Amino acid sequence: MTATAFAPQTEERFALARQVADAVLFEGYVLYPYRASAAKNRLRWQFGVLVPPGWGADREEHDFQHTECLMEPKAGATLSVELRFLHARRRTVQRLRPDGDFENVPELPLEDRVLMPWDEGGEERVEVVARVEELLGDGVTVPFRRPVREDAEPVLDEAGRTVGRLLRRCEEVSGELRLSAVELDGPYRVMRLTAVVENTTAWTPPDGGGDRDAALPHSLVASHLLMALSAGSFVSMTDPPEWAKGAIAGCRNLHTWPVLAGEPGRADLVLSSPIILEDHPAIAPESPGALYDATEIDEILALRTAALTDDEKREARGTDERAAAVIDLADSMPPEVLERLHGAVRSLRETTRPGTTAHAAPSVGGFSDGFPDEHGVPRPDTPWWDPASDAGFDPAHDRVLVDGRSLGAGSRVTLRPGLRRTDAQDLFLQGRTARVEAVLHDVDGAVHLAVTVEGDPGADIRREQGRFLYFQPDEITPLEDDA
Structure with missing residues (x-):
């Protein structure tokens, strides 16, 4: 077993799946209107939050995720696993006083943005490669730890003068990734794979209290797994073959949802997500970029974001780099791109499977009448069903x-x-x-x-x-x- 970089072919497969996994990772990261002062941005991160065990007891959030699925590995196969999560980074805003000292402030206005205290999210990964034979019996356990980190970034005005600074602090988090497999009885060589992610951070709230905001810097946020076989395949959990239905029904999945991922038609990659997805989820091709809002509808969000006032956009740009990118995207979106967001027909195209358009949730929708032409584009003047059939x-x-x-x-x-x-x-x-x-x-x-x-x-x-x-x-x- 190794905790190392993946083979090039595995990394290529993971790169494709990460397009959807990124939507899981940043689902609800910053909600429209993308400002730290917005009420709905004060309760952050709703999915896949693994809290420290000292805080999670008797609360609705948990300190672990438990994934079980079936796999049919070939002889000598290896399993590559990538745990991905966000590590909350608490940002404090300070202003430079005339005496040269810094003081904490609730906001720091600049020409192009307004900086405010905010919890940023930094992506973390734990990568493991193990031979399938190693997973039998006790399996393998991979502990990981991210230490306390602090940094300071000067804030400059439009003339290049220092007017303040941003202090960022990451608290220590630690955890375990446990992998094991059991070979099942039957005519086929099938194994039940178990993958458990657990937050083992020793932090406890002072006096046994503490609110959720105090626990978030010690949590694994938006935690999910990508798992790939070098040779062999996984069995669909949502549409299994008849022979596997009994074994699938016996799988336990707690606080997570495993589906086939990657290229349609292949079954060698699984995404275990805290958000319910279907097999082979994909980003809608019309979506010009991530908007981070839950069940995002690109057209409405793009129009509403473009309609924000200049002061609102300044605050959004100062809230987070990803929020600033959304503002810039909405402001620069050409009409032909916005028009594509208005609707897309997929059910009339034989090459597209129904229900595979997602940005964690569907990005765009809509329907048009008309049979598709040779390019799959509907002819609006031709009825797509026989009216007499009614x-x-x-x-x-x-x-x-x-x-x-x-x-x-x-x-x-x-x-x-x-x-x-x-x-x-x-x-x-x-x-x-x-x-x-x-x-x-x-x-x-x-x-x-x-x-x-x-x-x-x-x-x-x-x-x-x-x-x-x-x-x-x-x-x-x-x-x-x-x-």
Whole structure:
């Protein structure tokens, strides 16, 4: 086992996956309107925060992540693992006094920006390469430590004179990365890989108290793993083959979500993320740059950012280098780039798999009518479905057979969202009862049930507006008491 740089071919594969992993790393790093004074930027870093064990007890955040997935390594294969996280760097702003001393200030106005105290995030990596055989039994444990670091940066005005300084301090953090594997019984050589990331920092809050801001400098922020096999493949956790479903169901994943990553069609790389993703997530090609805002929608954020006042932009530029880059991006975005953000059609292109556009969450969306031409561009004057095919369907009266029961508008069902199609919101509806409002047929011949959840105080409004939740027949169970 070695804690060293990766082989060139492994580094190349990781470089591609890091495009998505960066979106995980900086998800919610700085939210629109990108100013330190904004209320929603005062509660930082919501995903993958591994707090020190002395603070995390009896709180909702945890000091570890536990990943389990299946792999089919070939003989002599090695496993390369990269742990990535942010290390909070607390920044203090000081002004130079006439007597030559410095004093802390809540802000320091300059010509082009306004500097304010802020927690910056510095990327940290722990890299490990181990032979798969080493992982059997007790496996391998890799401890790591980042020491206390301090630095001072002078602040100059437009004339080049020192008017203040920025003091930055990183607190010590330490942790462990534990890797192990167990060979499973069966006709195939399959192993269950376990990867645990734990914060072992010895810091404890004074008097047993302390708030979250005090714990963040001692935390592993936005922690996630990239894992690659040199020879062999991983098994999809969300769409496994039939023979692997039992073993997949037995895998435990705590505070993390492993998916296949890298090039579509390959299965030798896994991203274990604190954010729920699907296999082979990818950055939307229309996205001109990271905007760091949760579930970012580039067009709206770009327009709103460009509309900030000059004073607001000065504060944003002084908040963080990444916030300054967002302001510059919005100000310099040409019309043709902004136009591309307005919408993209993917479902009509055979080369694009549905649902693979993400910037941690989808960056752009939208639809257009028309069959695609030879370049995949829709022809807006050509209907993309046969209007005559709508004849004979009546959503309010149509029925569908589910588990031998005929269901239609008014039927009561239990929601069982399917794992492969489930998003984060659907997970909260697991086991809830609902009322079928309509039975719908799409242009591909699939059946969808429009439902309202029982006990939802907004159900009447949803019916009036025709805004329902939609599930397929295999995602619901008829209730026995339904007439």
